[in-house]
Amino acid sequence: MQTDFLVIGSGIAGLTYALKVAQHCPEKRITIITKAAADETNTKYAQGGVAVVNDLENDSFEKHIEDTLIAGDGLCNKEVVEIVVKEGPARINEIIEWGAQFDKDPEGEYRLGKEGGHSEFRILHHKDVTGREMERALLEAIKKAPNISLLNHLFVIDIITQHHLGYLVTKSTPDICCYGVYVLNSQTSRIEKIVSNTTLLATGGNGQVYRTTTNPSIATGDGVAMVYRAKGRIENMEFIQFHPTALYEAGKRGQAFLITEAVRGDGGILRNAAGEAFMERYDARKDLAPRDIVARAIDNEMKISGTENVYLDCRHMNMEKFKEHFPNIYEKCLSIGIDVAVQMIPVAPAAHYSCGGIKTDEWxxxxxxxxxxxxxxxxxxxHGANRLASNSLLEAMVFAHRCYxxxxxxxxxxxSLPEIPNWNATGTAExxxxxxxxxxxxxxxxxxxxxxxxxxxNVRLQRALKRIDLLFDETEGLYQTTTVSLQLLELRNMxxxxxxxxxxxxxxxxxxxxHFNTDYPAKSELVQNIVL
Incomplete structure (x- = not known):
């Protein structure tokens, strides 16, 4: 297959980019591929909302910029922060024009939420399923674009570069070039090639690398892994954000149900096993401190008490407003026997968001x-060293526009594109x-x-590397000798x-x-990015 613009991933980033390209270039072919169903993305599970300054009487770009820089703990690129914050309102207006609906009050004004690390109320939301609503609007708009093809169940194996043409490619090779991708069609088990002059990776996160995560099963870090194999630059991968409040269900592995930070923004209080409101001991902002601080505080309280969870107390909140703003959270808790009006919600941190990834410039x-x-x-x-809550959907839209x-x-x-060889599976067996x-x-x-x-x-990190090296050797052996499967490819990437x-x-x-290392509990004076 050959296409003019190839988009890998069907979350808010990939769909926004594809829609803009299609409208600007009606004569060009745009192909979106996704490894599962089109709407099965991290975007779909984003509950809280999208942070944007749209009330200049009570808020300002400067405040949003400052909040982002504080959360990022010295590693944000200030120029990029200013770009995202200042270009954000225009991108929000576009998705509203495409049909996304955000909650309004009876007077028709947008209801703005407040989350950890924000100094003002600036979070637009659609109940507690904001990401799903934005995804819905984009997919509806995509269906109306005649020059966009959306193909499901195609898993990208690798980016095609000069390496596949027989050349030696290393980190120091100048002008490494992407010509498209090899994909596994999981419905036919055939390996195909998609050739394109322009490719966008919008492959989402990597939460499935951890035992418990708020991410869906597709979040296996595929884009980052394939760029690293292709000798591209990867940055700041050590900064994994753990959402402080995932619903704790004893014995459950994999995807955990997210209890959005907006619940604490509306007045929810974290309590330990003894019923104490503990956040005041860790930060003056209490339950609305940035996520890294709240997650470490919960982790410490769990270790002190020897328990596997703490609690989010919503019993004092207006239940009618709670049900209106958080209907899915209310129903989910009821489904496991928890009435939030009379019982506290058991919560624990879960892997949530990767602040590092494929290193890009401002375009x-x-x-x-x-x-x-x-x-x-x-x-x-x-994001720097820590993403400010609800900045991710905004970043995706702003950078999708800039990529476009x-x-x-x-x-x-x-x-012009060179002749690309077919996939070589010689010598492999089932x-x-x-x-x-x-x-x-x-x-x-x-x-x-x-x-x-x-x-x-340091000891834990050294042990982890030894075990990961062994897993790598074993898995590469399987990859070289067996026909590839979705499970093997995802394992390899993870x-x-x-x-x-x-x-x-x-x-x-x-x-x-x-990133908190007990062997280096203080910050160094040298502020630097870790590029691999």
Whole structure:
């Protein structure tokens, strides 16, 4: 298959970019591919909302910029922060024009929420399913674009570069170029190639690397892993944000139900096993401190009490307003026997968001020519060492727009594509035992959760690297000798991402933002990004 613009991923970043390109270039073909159903993305599970300054009487760009810089703990790119905050309102207006609906009060004014780290009420939301509503509006608009093809169940194996043409490609090779991708069609089990002059990676996060995460099962770090294999630049992977309040269900692994930070913004109080409101002991902002502080505080309270969770107390809140603003949270809690009006919600931190990723410039360009990245898989410089709540959807829209602007302005400058060889599966056979894959995945998630979690130290990181190296060797052996499957490819990517997180954590000789190492509890004077 050949296409003019290839988009990998169907979350808010990929869909926004595709829609803009399609409208600007009606004669060009835009192809979106996704490894599952089109709406199964991290965007779909974003509950809280999108942060944007739209009330200049009570808020300002300067306040939003300052809040973002404080949360990022010295590692934000200030120029990028200003770009995202100031261009944000225009992008919000566009998605509203495309049909996204945000909650309003009886007077028709937008209801603005407040979350941890924000100095003002500036969070637009659609009940507690904001991401799903934005995704819905974008998919409806995509259906109306005749030059967009949206293909499901295609899993990208690797980016095609000069490496696949027989050339030696290393980190120091100048002008590494992306020509498209090899994909596994999971419905036919065939490996196909999609050739394109321009490719956008919008592949989302990597929460499945951990035992418990708020991310769906598709969040396996595929974009980051394939760029690293292609010798592209990856940055700041050690900064994994753990959402402080995922619903705790004893014995459950995998995706945990998210209790949005907006619940605390509306007055929810965190309490420990003894019923004490403990956040005042950790930060003057109490329950609305930034996520890294709240997650570490909960982790510490759990270790002190020897319990696996703390509680979110909503019993004092107006229940009619709670049901209106958080209907899905209310129903989910009821489904497991918790009435939030009379019982506290058991919560615990879960892997939530990757602040690092594919290193890009202010136009979303990666270090590989003709390859853009935006959304959670990218490291644009906005989040620094810790993402400010509800900045992710805003960043995705702003950088999708910037990737689109650069891509359409330079598309005619791109040289013709070389002849791309077909996938070579010579010498491979069907795998005999799936347990070799499933057990390795469990081991990886256990290692990452126990050794590279909220609190780290050098011994744990060294142990993690040794075990990840062993898992890498075993999995590469399988990859070289067996026909590829979705499970094997995802495992391979997650092992690479686990390695990058652990390696980045080992290089950072300080505690900053989301990375807390008990061997280096203070920040260093040298503020730097870790590029791998």
């Amino acid at each position: 979303g360009r990666s270090s590989i020519k003709n390859l853009y990245a935006c959304g959670e898989c990218a490291s644009t410089g906005l 602007v650069d891509a359409v302005n330079t598309v005619n400058e791109r040289s 795998p005999k035992e799936m347990i070799l894959i499933t057990q390795s995945l469990k081991e990886l998630q256990q290692v990452m959760s126990d050794y590279v979690g909220i609190v780290r130290n 092992i690479t991402v686990g390695y990058l997180i652990t390696k980045g954590a080992g290089f950072r000789k300080e505690s900053r933002g989301l």
